[in-house]
Amino acid sequence: MKAMLLRGLAPLAQNPTPLSLEDIPEPTLGVGEVFIHVTRCGVCHTELDEIEGRTPPPRLPVILGHQVVGTIEEGKNKGQRVGVAWIASACGECDYCKSGQENLCPQFRATGRDVDGGYAETMKIRADFVHPIPDSLSDSEAAPLLCAGAIGYRSLRLSNLRDGQSLGLMGFGGSNHLVLKMAVHKYTRTQVYVFSRSESEREFALSLGATWAGAIDEVPPAELDSIIDTTPVWRPDLEALKRLKPGGRLVINAIRKQDTDQHILSTLDYPSQLWMEKEIKSVANVTRADVREFLSLAAEAGIKPEFQEYELKDANQALVEMKQGKIRGAKVLRVN
Numbered sequence: 575m576k577a578m579l580l581r582g583l584a585p586l587a588q589n590p591t592p593l594s595l596e597d598i599p600e601p602t603l604g605v606g607e608v609f610i611h612v613t614r615c616g617v618c619h620t621e622l623d624e625i626e627g628r629t630p631p632p633r634l635p636v637i638l639g640h641q642v643v644g645t646i647e648e649g650k651n652k653g654q655r656v657g658v659a660w661i662a663s664a665c666g667e668c669d670y671c672k673s674g675q676e677n678l679c680p681q682f683r684a685t686g687r688d689v690d691g692g693y694a695e696t697m698k699i700r701a702d703f704v705h706p707i708p709d710s711l712s713d714s715e716a717a718p719l720l721c722a723g724a725i726g727y728r729s730l731r732l733s734n735l736r737d738g739q740s741l742g743l744m745g746f747g748g749s750n751h752l753v754l755k756m757a758v759h760k761y762t763r764t765q766v767y768v769f770s771r772s773e774s775e776r777e778f779a780l781s782l783g784a785t786w787a788g789a790i791d792e793v794p795p796a797e798l799d800s801i802i803d804t805t806p807v808w809r810p811d812l813e814a815l816k817r818l819k820p821g822g823r824l825v826i827n828a829i830r831k832q833d834t835d836q837h838i839l840s841t842l843d844y845p846s847q848l849w850m851e852k853e854i855k856s857v858a859n860v861t862r863a864d865v866r867e868f869l870s871l872a873a874e875a876g877i878k879p880e881f882q883e884y885e886l887k888d889a890n891q892a893l894v895e896m897k898q899g900k901i902r903g904a905k906v907l908r909v910n
């Protein structure tokens with residue numbers, strides 16, 4: 575089978591072609607696993623964190639990709655169209671798994687990092703960790719929903735937002751543009767304020783129903799109850815904390831932050847940025863319930879991502895463009 579293999583970790587600026595197209599043997603199926611004939615795989619910012627070593631794969635080479643759509647070719651429910659998300663497995667026995675927090679399981683395994691993912695014609699996965707795709711979504715529409723959408727859904731849930739409260743979105747890429755669509759559907763009285771460094775993303779946000787859109791350090795016309803940050807750096811978080819109401823919550827939806835501007839954290843001003851019970855919460859991984867609840871919400875609300883397609887062999891180009899911030903909606907690899 576053809577696959578894009580990651581063989582070494584380095585900053586993308588040093589090596590802009592970290593993945594190589596190779597012909598490798600198909601994996602062998604283990605007990606309780608299924609083979610998936612992959613048709614589409616979404617490209618996620620987390621792949622950059624893996625390639626550049628912020629969340630390094632435990633072994634190399636590895637096949638990246640955790641927003642996989644395809645058909646079960648062998649194993650349970652053969653012929654079914656399914657998706658695979660970031661959660662490849664969890665132990666099922668620890669306190670976290672038993673309390674609906676399998677995303678925090680110490681044995682959590684991630685697709686496309688701890689096990690091979692979907693930048694390949696075929697992949698294998700445990701049968702109980704695939705998710706049926708609603709008929710109303712095409713393969714390309716479904717792929718970005720599996721990570722950007724599911725983790726966006728988890729972020730929105732963790733933001734504690736209630737209808738009528740004001741929501742801020744820091745950064746407006748693959749995940750937050752879906753959060754905006756969810757918020758507009760679920761919270762009809764809520765106003766959404768979008769912060770982005772890119773003019774075209776700000777226009778995009780307004781076209782999707784944002785009340786206001788401005789630059790990262792611009793002051794919006796209202797204080798915010800919750801803000802979801804998806805940017806890879808720290809300055810937006812300090813700006814976000816200034817924009818929160820008393821009791822407000824900042825949710826950081828990023829698996830890792832780059833250390834380029836970490837020094838700025840030493841300028842944190844406690845009275846204006848944390849005092850008055852403001853809080854900060856990170857979002858870690860997703861549960862299967864997040865993925866499935868979000869897929870049915872997406873089908874019910876007609877939430878579809880904006881996306882751009884690339885051939886599998888052009889995965890490096892998609893990653894470089896993502897790194898450069900050329901993101902309008904999501905990026906999807908056409909595999910089969």
Ligand SMILES: [Zn+2]
Pocket residue numbers: 618619620640660721722
């Ligand atoms: Zn992802």
Ligand SMILES: [Zn+2]
Pocket residue numbers: 664665666667668669670671672676679680681
């Ligand atoms: Zn567990």
